[in-house]
Amino acid sequence: MAEVTLQNVSRHYGSTAALDGVSLTVPDGAFVVLLGPTGAGKTSCLRMVAGLDRPDQGRVLIGGQDVTEASPAARNVAMVFQQYSLYAHLTVRQNLEFSLKAPGLKLGAAEITARVSRVAEVLQISHKLNNRATQLSGGEMQRVSIGRALVRDPAIYLMDEPLSSLDAKLRADLRIELKAIQAQSGATLLYVTHDQIEAMTMATHVGILDHGRLVQFGPPREIYEAPVSLYAASRLGQPRINLLPAALFPGAPARAKTIGLRPEQIFQGEGEEGQVQRVEHLGDQTRLHLSYRGESLITVTDAHSPLRAGDSLRIRPQNPFYFDADGARII
Amino acid sequence: MSYSITEPTARVKWLAGGLVVAYALITLVPLLWIIATGFKSGADSIAYPPKVLFEPSLEGYVNLFTDRTRATPEMLEAAGPPQNWVEQVARDQGQVIAGPSRFGERFLNSVIIGFGSTALCMILGTAAAYAFSRFRVPLKDDLMFFILSTRMMPPIAVAIPIFLMFRQLGLSDTHLGMILLYTAVNLSLSVWLLKGFIDEIPVEYEEAALIDGYTRFQAFYKVVLPQAATGIASTAIFCLIFAWNEYAFAVLLTSGNAQTAPPFIPTIIGVGGKDWPAVAAGATLFLLPVMVFTILLRKHLLRGITFGALRK
Numbered sequence: 001m002a003e004v005t006l007q008n009v010s011r012h013y014g015s016t017a018a019l020d021g022v023s024l025t026v027p028d029g030a031f032v033v034l035l036g037p038t039g040a041g042k043t044s045c046l047r048m049v050a051g052l053d054r055p056d057q058g059r060v061l062i063g064g065q066d067v068t069e070a071s072p073a074a075r076n077v078a079m080v081f082q083q084y085s086l087y088a089h090l091t092v093r094q095n096l097e098f099s100l101k102a103p104g105l106k107l108g109a110a111e112i113t114a115r116v117s118r119v120a121e122v123l124q125i126s127h128k129l130n131n132r133a134t135q136l137s138g139g140e141m142q143r144v145s146i147g148r149a150l151v152r153d154p155a156i157y158l159m160d161e162p163l164s165s166l167d168a169k170l171r172a173d174l175r176i177e178l179k180a181i182q183a184q185s186g187a188t189l190l191y192v193t194h195d196q197i198e199a200m201t202m203a204t205h206v207g208i209l210d211h212g213r214l215v216q217f218g219p220p221r222e223i224y225e226a227p228v229s230l231y232a233a234s235r236l237g238q239p240r241i242n243l244l245p246a247a248l249f250p251g252a253p254a255r256a257k258t259i260g261l262r263p264e265q266i267f268q269g270e271g272e273e274g275q276v277q278r279v280e281h282l283g284d285q286t287r288l289h290l291s292y293r294g295e296s297l298i299t300v301t302d303a304h305s306p307l308r309a310g311d312s313l314r315i316r317p318q319n320p321f322y323f324d325a326d327g328a329r330i331i
Numbered sequence: 332m333s334y335s336i337t338e339p340t341a342r343v344k345w346l347a348g349g350l351v352v353a354y355a356l357i358t359l360v361p362l363l364w365i366i367a368t369g370f371k372s373g374a375d376s377i378a379y380p381p382k383v384l385f386e387p388s389l390e391g392y393v394n395l396f397t398d399r400t401r402a403t404p405e406m407l408e409a410a411g412p413p414q415n416w417v418e419q420v421a422r423d424q425g426q427v428i429a430g431p432s433r434f435g436e437r438f439l440n441s442v443i444i445g446f447g448s449t450a451l452c453m454i455l456g457t458a459a460a461y462a463f464s465r466f467r468v469p470l471k472d473d474l475m476f477f478i479l480s481t482r483m484m485p486p487i488a489v490a491i492p493i494f495l496m497f498r499q500l501g502l503s504d505t506h507l508g509m510i511l512l513y514t515a516v517n518l519s520l521s522v523w524l525l526k527g528f529i530d531e532i533p534v535e536y537e538e539a540a541l542i543d544g545y546t547r548f549q550a551f552y553k554v555v556l557p558q559a560a561t562g563i564a565s566t567a568i569f570c571l572i573f574a575w576n577e578y579a580f581a582v583l584l585t586s587g588n589a590q591t592a593p594p595f596i597p598t599i600i601g602v603g604g605k606d607w608p609a610v611a612a613g614a615t616l617f618l619l620p621v622m623v624f625t626i627l628l629r630k631h632l633l634r635g636i637t638f639g640a641l642r643k
Contacts, residue, residue, distance in 0.1 A: 052538050072541040085539045089557040102544030148539075 001188045002063030002155040003028045009048055009058035010212075018044040019055070020212035026156065026205075029186045031179070033199040033220075035235045036209035042192040045209070046158045049190060051075050062155045073102070078149035079158040083165065085145040086133040092144055093129040096120065099152050119147045122181065139170045146174070150181065156188045163198065175201060196236050200224070208232045230327035233260050239287060241321075242266075242297040249317050253330050260321035263300040271316025276307050290315070362618075368611035373424070376607040390424065391608025393417055395434050395599065395616075399426040434613060437595040442620065443506055444591055445575040448513035452570045453563055455514070456521030457529075461551060463522065464529040465537075475526075478519045486516045487579045497584055504588045512584070513574040521566050528562025529555065564631035568624065575621050592617050 004026040011019040019041045026032045034042040047053040048060055051072035059068045067075050078099070079085075087095055096116045100107050120126040123143045128136060136144065142165060149157050163171045179202045182189055193199055199206050199220060206223045208216045208231070216223055216232045227233035233241050246256035249271075274292035286305045290297050290313065299315075307313065322330040339347070368376050372388040399421050402410070410427055413419040421428050463471060493512065494503075502508030532555055540550035556563075578593045585591065596613040599606055625632070 050538075050542055052541065071546075072538075073544045073546065075542075077542060079539065079542045081535045081539060083533075083535065085535055087536060087554060087558075098540070099543035103546075103549065105544060148543075152543075 001028055001186060003061075004049055004063075004156050004188065004190065005059075005061040006045070006048065007059040007061065009045075009055040009060065011044055011048065011053060011055050017212045019048065021058070022209075022212070022214045023058075024207055024214055024217065026188060026190050028188055030204045031182050031189045031191065031202055032205045032207060033191045033193060033203035034207045034209055035193065035196070035199055037194075039211075040209040041212040042209055043160055044212070046079065046160055046190060046192060049075075049156065050077050050079050050158055073104075076155045077158055078152045078154040078156075080146050080149045080160065080162040082161045085148065086136075086141055088132075088134050090133060091129070092120075092125060092131050092133060092136070095133055095144055096129075096147055096151050099148065115151045119150045122150070122177070123147045139166050142166055143174070146178070156190060159189065159191045161193055162191075164194065171195075171198075178202065196238060199236065206236075208235050227260075227321065228329055230258060230260065230323040230329070233321055233323075233329070237262050239263060239298045239300065242299075243323075244295050244297065246322060248293055248295060249320075251317075253322055255324045256322035256330055257325045258323040258327075259317065260323060261297065261299075261317055263298070265318050265320050266297070266299045267316050267318040268299070268301065269314055271314050273312045273314050276309055276311045276313055278309055279305070279307055288313070365611045365614050365618075368607055369615045371608050371611075373606065373608060376611070377605070388420075388608070390420055391606075391610075391612035393420040394606055394609035395612045396432050397421065398429045398432050399424075400429050401425060402427045434592075434595065434599075437590055437592045438616065440506065440585075440589055441575060441592040441617070444509045444513065444589070445571055445620070447506070447510045448517065448574045449567050449571045451510060451514045452517045452521050453567050456518055456525050456566065457556075457559070457563060459518075459522045460525035460529050461555065463526050465534065475523070478522055481519045482516075490580065490583055493580075494583060504585050504590075506589050509581070509585065509589055509591070512580060513570075513577060517570040517573055521570060524566045524569070525559070525562055528559050528566075531562075532558050561631045564628040568628060568632065571624060572621055 006022050006024045009019050009022045010017065022041070022045065024032075024045070034045055036042050044053065048055055049062075051060075051067065051070060051074075055068065059066055061067065062075060062077070087098065090098070093116060096119065097112055099105075100112045100115060116129070117126065120129055123146065125140060125143055125147065128140060128144075133141065133144065142162060146159075146162055149159070163174055166174065175198055181187065182202070191198075191202070203220045205218060206216075206220045207214055208223065210231050216228045220236070223232060224236045227236075230243065234243065242261040244259050244261065246252040246259045249259060252259060272293070274290040274297075276288055277291050277296065278289040280287040280289075281303075283303065285303055286301050286307075288299050288301050288305075288307065290299065292315065301307065324330055367385075369391045370387045370389070371382070371385050372390050375382050375385045375388075376391075397417070402425060407422060407425070407427070413422050418428055462468060463475060468474065497503045497508050497512075500508075502511070536554050536558070537547075537550045540554045541547065545553065576593065577591075581591045582594045585594070592613070596610060596617065599609050599613060
């Protein structure tokens with residue numbers, strides 16, 4: 001395992017910038033999650049580290065060594081793709097062995113078998129080792145492709161939305177498994193996702209990308225509790241942060257254009273009256289869709305709330321975020 | 332009554348089955364007739380009304396592989412008793428064997444040129460198709476169209492320039508010349524077909540192999556080739572069938588040394604009268620290699636048709 005650093009990395013495709021001066025350090029043993037919508041540059045970041053793409057500008061360092069010009073094979077990284085990374089013409093065992101049998105690695109047959117069985121056990125695919133990759137279910141396929149990375153002992157694991165194609169239960173299971181594997185082995189991970197639960201539960205650090213620029217980097221709680229911008233604030237939180245005109249509530253700073261309210265920043269029972277539009281009982285919590293002075297917002301309340309559509313509810317902001325006209329946070 | 336869009340009704344099944352049987356009869360009867368004629372005697376082969384049931388004879392095959400001369404009864408007596416059954420068959424026709432015919436040699440030429448050009452075409456075609464599929468080639472679309480445009484006229488339209496070029500280069504009537512010619516004709520279609528198959532293989536497979544520690548060529552060899560096997564097999568059959576059956580260039584460019592079977596078989600008709608059993612025997616043997624090759628690759632062909640449908 002090693003520290004991985006991107007130094008001022010830029011990459012353009014035609015006139016669009018996939019990455020625009022990104023500097024980012026993944027500390028040794030860290031689990032870094034990159035967040036951002038499609039096209040923000042998350043996958044490009046991974047491809048730069050993997051060596052599948054070269055930056056137009058800037059440097060990539062793995063363990064302190066400049067690998068900007070090195071081939072993917074020379075970088076000793078493992079990558080899990082979002083799709084398609086299993087070789088359909090090979091069995092599960094052959095898929096897992098593939099990287100261990102790479103020329104230049106020269107591992108003994110016993111060592112290869114041992115590593116494959118260990119990983120197969122962790123991922124619960126031991127009984128499928130002799131099946132063809134195409135005979136697996138979607139969840140098994142994705143576990144095998146994660147296994148293809150785990151059999152190796154790379155400088156860093158790169159994962160590109162590895163859980164996005166799985167059903168909810170399997171995703172939850174694998175999330176816990178991945179985190180456990182990482183915590184146990186001290187592996188370094190760079191992980192791309194859309195899913196904020198994955199980011200919040202697994203990450204030691206979160207990086208927020210916006211149009212190829214890294215806008216905030218830090219522990220997930222810091223990103224959640226102290227976002228630098230409107231954009232960063234709206235990456236995390238479920239239900240999403242409510243963004244409303246700042247003048248809607250009293251006490252906004254002069255420059256503020258937008259007020260950002262997460263559910264826990266909306267104090268219920270005081271302030272002005274709003275109307276309950278809809279109540280969603282999710283079991284562990286209840287979501288309220290409110291209408292407040294012509295704006296609509298969503299908040300969370302007690303699981304056993306007696307509130308019903310049409311009721312009125314007093315609300316006021318509690319330590320809200322304020323953003324200026326450019327979307328920057330006002331502190 | 333339940334109705335399914337995927338499961339045809341009984342009546343449709345009967346109709347479809349009937350059509351398939353009718354089509355099979357139309358295509359197979361001439362084939363079976365050729366095979367049967369190869370085992371007829373000369374008299375049976377031209378009997379009218381045609382004989383469906385006949386006494387099998389190896390006359391056709393003996394005549395195909397031998398050159399014979401007509402002999403008078405005195406000559407036959409002087410030659411003594413026949414040495415073996417082959418000679419016996421010739422004697423029964425009132426002929427003596429003068430030596431082996433050139434059919435074996437011509438057949439071997441067909442094998443060398445047909446399979447040689449197919450192999451060369453697959454090697455060059457796969458490499459070109461891979462490059463067009465994966466690399467940023469300048470003017471890619473124009474080049475692909477140009478490659479296809481070489482097939483827009485019948486190859487025989489350029490017969491005379493090719494004839495002159497071959498004469499200058501000393502390629503006339505050589506195996507190498509015929510292999511190069513058939514490869515050139517087949518290559519354009521091969522590149523197009525193979526590019527389609529390679530395009531279907533997601534590039535992520537190779538990227539995964541690169542990250543796994545393999546070089547680009549190793550990734551191509553270990554990951555792309557096995558998955559393109561289906562496409563390569565189907566393309567190879569197309570190429571082989573063309574090169575195997577090609578007649579016009581073979582007549583024009585070969586005579587003594589590298590002549591293939593197609594121009595040779597009709598010449599059999601001229602030896603010792605209209606020898607239909609020998610012609611039919613030659614045609615039967617000529618059909619075999621392509622038939623065997625196609626049957627061997629049948630599994631790949633079927634997978635070739637469904638390629639891409641199985642993956643999400």
